[in-house]
Amino acid sequence: MTDDGAVDVAGLGACPIPISDYPNVLLAHGGGGSLSQMLIEDMFASTFSNEWLDPLHDGAVIDVDAGRMAVSTDSFVISPLFFPGGDIGSLAVHGTVNDVAMCGATPTAITVGMVIEEGLSMEDLWRIVNSVKEAADEAGVAVATGDTKVVDRGKGDGIFINTTGFGMIPDGVDIRPDRMEAGDVVIVSGTIADHGIAIMSVREGLEFETALESDTASLSSLVGAILSAGGPDVHVLRDPTRGGVASATNEIAQAGRLGIRLHESEIPMNDQVKAACEILGFDPLYVANEGKCIAIVGPDVAEAVLAAMRSHPLGEHAAIIGEVVEDHPGKVFLRSRIGGNRVVDMLSGEQLPRIC
Amino acid sequence: MTDDGAVDVAGLGACPIPISDYPNVLLAHGGGGSLSQMLIEDMFASTFSNEWLDPLHDGAVIDVDAGRMAVSTDSFVISPLFFPGGDIGSLAVHGTVNDVAMCGATPTAITVGMVIEEGLSMEDLWRIVNSVKEAADEAGVAVATGDTKVVDRGKGDGIFINTTGFGMIPDGVDIRPDRMEAGDVVIVSGTIADHGIAIMSVREGLEFETALESDTASLSSLVGAILSAGGPDVHVLRDPTRGGVASATNEIAQAGRLGIRLHESEIPMNDQVKAACEILGFDPLYVANEGKCIAIVGPDVAEAVLAAMRSHPLGEHAAIIGEVVEDHPGKVFLRSRIGGNRVVDMLSGEQLPRIC
Numbered sequence: 001m002t003d004d005g006a007v008d009v010a011g012l013g014a015c016p017i018p019i020s021d022y023p024n025v026l027l028a029h030g031g032g033g034s035l036s037q038m039l040i041e042d043m044f045a046s047t048f049s050n051e052w053l054d055p056l057h058d059g060a061v062i063d064v065d066a067g068r069m070a071v072s073t074d075s076f077v078i079s080p081l082f083f084p085g086g087d088i089g090s091l092a093v094h095g096t097v098n099d100v101a102m103c104g105a106t107p108t109a110i111t112v113g114m115v116i117e118e119g120l121s122m123e124d125l126w127r128i129v130n131s132v133k134e135a136a137d138e139a140g141v142a143v144a145t146g147d148t149k150v151v152d153r154g155k156g157d158g159i160f161i162n163t164t165g166f167g168m169i170p171d172g173v174d175i176r177p178d179r180m181e182a183g184d185v186v187i188v189s190g191t192i193a194d195h196g197i198a199i200m201s202v203r204e205g206l207e208f209e210t211a212l213e214s215d216t217a218s219l220s221s222l223v224g225a226i227l228s229a230g231g232p233d234v235h236v237l238r239d240p241t242r243g244g245v246a247s248a249t250n251e252i253a254q255a256g257r258l259g260i261r262l263h264e265s266e267i268p269m270n271d272q273v274k275a276a277c278e279i280l281g282f283d284p285l286y287v288a289n290e291g292k293c294i295a296i297v298g299p300d301v302a303e304a305v306l307a308a309m310r311s312h313p314l315g316e317h318a319a320i321i322g323e324v325v326e327d328h329p330g331k332v333f334l335r336s337r338i339g340g341n342r343v344v345d346m347l348s349g350e351q352l353p354r355i356c
Numbered sequence: 357m358t359d360d361g362a363v364d365v366a367g368l369g370a371c372p373i374p375i376s377d378y379p380n381v382l383l384a385h386g387g388g389g390s391l392s393q394m395l396i397e398d399m400f401a402s403t404f405s406n407e408w409l410d411p412l413h414d415g416a417v418i419d420v421d422a423g424r425m426a427v428s429t430d431s432f433v434i435s436p437l438f439f440p441g442g443d444i445g446s447l448a449v450h451g452t453v454n455d456v457a458m459c460g461a462t463p464t465a466i467t468v469g470m471v472i473e474e475g476l477s478m479e480d481l482w483r484i485v486n487s488v489k490e491a492a493d494e495a496g497v498a499v500a501t502g503d504t505k506v507v508d509r510g511k512g513d514g515i516f517i518n519t520t521g522f523g524m525i526p527d528g529v530d531i532r533p534d535r536m537e538a539g540d541v542v543i544v545s546g547t548i549a550d551h552g553i554a555i556m557s558v559r560e561g562l563e564f565e566t567a568l569e570s571d572t573a574s575l576s577s578l579v580g581a582i583l584s585a586g587g588p589d590v591h592v593l594r595d596p597t598r599g600g601v602a603s604a605t606n607e608i609a610q611a612g613r614l615g616i617r618l619h620e621s622e623i624p625m626n627d628q629v630k631a632a633c634e635i636l637g638f639d640p641l642y643v644a645n646e647g648k649c650i651a652i653v654g655p656d657v658a659e660a661v662l663a664a665m666r667s668h669p670l671g672e673h674a675a676i677i678g679e680v681v682e683d684h685p686g687k688v689f690l691r692s693r694i695g696g697n698r699v700v701d702m703l704s705g706e707q708l709p710r711i712c
Binding site for chain 2: 027028030031032033034035036037055056057058059060061062063064065066067068069070071072073074075076077079099100102103105109111112113114115144145146147149150151152154155156157160162164165166169176177238239241242243247251255288345346347348352353354
């Protein structure tokens with residue numbers, strides 16, 4: 001600890017808010033007065049500094065070129081806030097950047113809105129802010145503007161983060177469910193269910209030989225590789241987050257008014273995740289992913305897209321897992337290892353609450 | 357009640373989610389399964405329907421022209437959710453639309469991210485959704501995309517709403533604190549402290565002859581009138597929300613590196629709000645407004661801007677309340693009714709928690 005109360009948090013620089021004076025976030029840190037201003041200027045503005053944020057206006061002013069802009073918003077309420085492979089800060093960046101990327105766009109900026117519960121430790125907030133910064137840098141996006149509110153103890157849960165992201169869609173890229181055609185190939189970028197099972201293992205106190213880690217990651221550069229390889233024959237992109245591969249493919253099938261057939265034996269899974277799913281009684285098809293995408297592409301480019309994914313660090317275990325069919329439009333089927341077929345429905349509720 | 361359980365909520369259409377089956381929001385309404393999908397499609401998508409939202413992709417795709425785009429984000433955590441003059445839904449639209457307008461931009465779209473506490477009544481949610489819709493229509497913005505999360509009972513407080521807004525800044529408009537000059541005139545668009553006092557009156561159970569109402573409103577068209585009248589001589593715009601006129605002018609003075617002198621006798625106030633401030637012990641300069649703006653303009657256009665504001669329904673009580681001075685850069689002074697001068701500081705904490 002230095003004289004002014006600054007504390008070095010392991011692996012990070014000194015917390016710019018003196019932790020000896022403010023060990024926890026106070027209601028006043030969100031009240032619009034000088035404590036708010038200190039938090040915003042000393043912690044947020046200095047960490048995220050960039051040309052859009054620095055003027056600290058009510059909003060950011062961003063120069064845009066004419067074209068199609070993708071916009072996506074997501075609120076993150078994950079519990080616990082810190083988990084193997086990430087935390088709510090990195091997740092909040094990845095989740096939104098990935099939704100923008102799934103529109104075929106190159107994410108360039110995000111906004112960050114935090115709702116903090118009074119009493120969150122200043123050290124945890126500093127960790128989360130650093131994690132937002134690191135994930136944003138990795139994904140190539142700037143934090144253009146933000147907002148901070150503090151709610152009374154017992155009216156929140158540590159911190160909730162909303163991120164809204166933007167990016168321009170390159171000419172010639174046109175990604176939407178109704179572009180898929182019968183005969184298209186369904187590719188997943190890697191092992192499924194890693195994020196949800198990592199979170200549940202922490203919650204349930206399960207231990208495995210090696211730690212199960214969330215796959216949380218920015219898919220922006222992987223999408224770049226997919227689009228380079230597949231060009232206009234990349235028809236649909238989707239990240240199977242909440243509700244997993246089952247919900248994502250169901251939504252696509254409904255919107256695209258065609259059927260999707262998946263092959264159970266082709267779906268890549270980590271052995272320990274498979275074991276954990278059995279212990280916990282979860283169907284991995286419904287478990288959330290935060291660093292995987294599903295690409296639906298024309299058959300002529302399928303091998304090229306698969307190869308491009310496999311040569312990307314986030315796509316090593318990419319696999320063709322199914323195809324688009326005329327039969328049973330709006331439905332998803334799974335061909336099991338022993339050759340049977342079953343309908344993969346939407347779940348009515350959720351398997352795993354507060355997973356993102 | 358109709359056969360399918362639909363209930364007409366007073367003044368609104370039938371709630372599209374059958375209230376007899378789902379009187380309250382469940383965790384599963386945020387789980388990504390079929391209950392989530394029902395809520396999103398039947399309540400949100402059908403209410404907010406527009407060309408950007410309708411594809412129900414992970415994000416919206418918006419055609420933009422080349423130019424300067426203003427972006428602002430805000431999370432709303434107001435308590436109570438419903439108050440005289442508005443509710444969290446209308447407030448969430450106005451707050452963000454106004455921040456975009458304060459950049460000199462014409463707001464065109466917002467995103468809406470909701471964090472709902474399990475157990476919120478479906479009827480209250482339906483009321484809030486309608487209020488978002490009505491406020492968005494009035495402000496001329498579309499809900500381009502959204503997100504819904506549900507947190508367990510006791511981990512939230514009814515509903516928190518994040519809105520992020522966008523709009524393009526017309527050529528020739530350049531609004532920022534460092535454009536202000538000594539001699540500029542400070543104008544406020546109407547009576548101050550109405551929002552904060554309306555909320556506090558409800559919380560404290562105060563009764564007045566007539567109900568004190570929040571001033572929550574979209575300032576987009578008022579800003580249009582100001583810019584038409586003042587052109588490039590409109591230097592700064594700011595809506596004095598959290599922290600009131602005192603905090604807003606302090607932030608402007610600091611960013612613009614000049615002093616601001618306010619004249620107490622010129623600041624418009626509703627008599628009942630003045631009385632309530634005395635009873636409650638609040639300095640109205642620090643009390644939040646949600647439908648007022650401060651314009652700092654060159655002296656040559658001050659009368660024209662004032663006239664334009666006064667002929668707008670939201671600016672009837674507009675008044676010149678001060679001027680920009682060379683002295684004491686970064687500070688705000690108040691000349692009192694009896695001729696004394698006092699420094700108007702930033703508050704360290706907040707007068708009124710959860711005011712927006």
